[in-house]
Amino acid sequence: MVQRYIAHFDLDSFFVSVEVLRDPSLKGKAVIVGGSPERGVVAACSYAARKFGVHSAMPMKRALQLCPHAILLKGTRGEYSRYSRIVTEIIAAKAPLFEKASIDEFYIDLTGMDKYFNPYQWTIDLRQEIIDKTELPISFGLAANKMVAKIATDEAKPNGYLYVHPGMEQAFLAPLAVNKIPGVGKQTFTTLQAMSIYKIGDILKFTPETLERKLGKYGSELHQKAQGIHHGVVTAEHEAKSISTENTFHENVLDEEYLHMQLVRMTERVAYELRQDEKMAGCVAVKIRYPDFTTTSKQMTISYTFSDDELLQAATDLFQKLYKKGTPVRLLGVRLTDFVSDGVQGNLFVDADKKANLYKAIDDVKNKFGKQALNKARTVPLPKKDVPPEEE
Structure with missing residues (x-):
């Protein structure tokens, strides 16, 4: 039987570590990143804060009771996504097979690679390269399977590594x-x-x-x-799938307001599918095809999210850059890619009782009564001015 080698990498207190890079005066202090003091949750905390019992996913109110002197930060989502992609690119350039489990967590399969190099030393070298290029602390565990590797990483923290021999x-x-x-x-x-x-x-x-x-x-x-x-x-x-939807219109569409309405509807649809898969997307793409079959598309990297409004903002920006005003459109499409698991990261910087719970409630209604049970007002055509609205 071939000996398996699985490495698990985890960026230590990732959000806090990025904030320390941005403001070195935070180093060694009790820092909490998350939502509002009254209704938010802890997205991440420094080891200095953990000593007081603070941990991720804890209600912020409770965290501040345990550690009242903590420095509370709302966070910089764009920077977290940027650093996550830098680390992903470093791993992708070296690893034969890897899985991005979340914004700050990776698995690497080195099975069979022991014919060419020492898996343990290779993993040590990769960790050092990530630290050298990003200045972020990162820990890893190496073992014969994913579960043991993950537990080994937890035991190696902070900023260490551990090999559990077969x-x-x-x-x-x-x-x-x-x-x-x-x-x-x-x-x-x-x-x-x-x-x-x-x-x-x-x-x-x-x-x-x-x-x-x-x-x-x-x-x-x-x-x-x-x-x-x-x-x-x-x-x-590379096996991670995208979520997309396209609409080929029965007649070419010149009405820009109608195109925007369709863009909202399609983005809402793919965002719903994204949340059903318990994922967040880090890239949005829009495609437009004209009557002569000329097709243009453009994509944009964004902060990882599952929220309709954030995805729609990106899709709208892309549409505005692509669309040739005054030109009929034959096809319109929206696609989401670059997925990570949502976990607590999906509602990092919004109050837990607001946006995340709102989408859960909306999705629950859709799951019970169908996807069309709830739609944004912008997707409902307004009655023409010269035609009285139908009675309810």
Whole structure:
């Protein structure tokens, strides 16, 4: 059997680290990046803030109670996206196969590469290159599978690295807290503690059948994970799909207002699909085809988002740059690419109870009653001035 080598890279306190590059006086201080003090959530925090119990996804109000002297920053989304792309480009230029799991997290599959180089030294060298070119702290874990590599990264932080040699997975995991296993949430953690399972090694004191009676099907999966067994694969970056929609009009369209209405409708549609896939997009493209079949397209990199309004702003800007005023349009299209998982990053700089929850509510209605159940007002044609509106 071929020995697998999987590296997991994670930029340490990424948003805070970028802010420190922008303002070196923040170094070593308790810094929190996120939404408003009253209704926001913590997107990231410095290690100095973590010492007071602050962590990501925590309500900002609670975080400031724990660490009232913290420096609160709303963040600079464009800079985070820019640095994320720089790191992605460095990895893409060197890695045989990689997966961008989120804006600050990457998996690299080095299986079979041990014929050509030492995977551990190669990974050390890549980490150093990222640090040299970006000045950002980054940690990695190297192991035989994705799960162990990710846990190893967490153990290596801050700004370190750790190699779990093949065959040593179970010994490495055994002394760690059971909630170090990805997927063990609060409810599962409470159930395990009630069974006197505090360390990962304690899981193996029980049979898979006993764990299944307590945790359902996840029980047997947890038993495998405690042994360091995990079969997840690294998904190649180039295999990531785009989300797009196009409209070929029955008649060529000259009405610019109608074209804008269609642009809003299509952007809203692809944004909905994006959120259903639990992704954010970092690139928007617009395509226009004219009656003579001349086709033009243009794309724009943006701060990672799943929000209709932000995606629409980019699509509108692209349309304005592409559209030849006074020329009929045969086809109009919108495409989203450059995906990362949304996680907490989707509502970094807006209040958690506002935009993110608004889109969730809208999507819930669409899922229940159909995609056309809710639409933006701009997609509904206004009645002509000389024709009275129909009675409701």
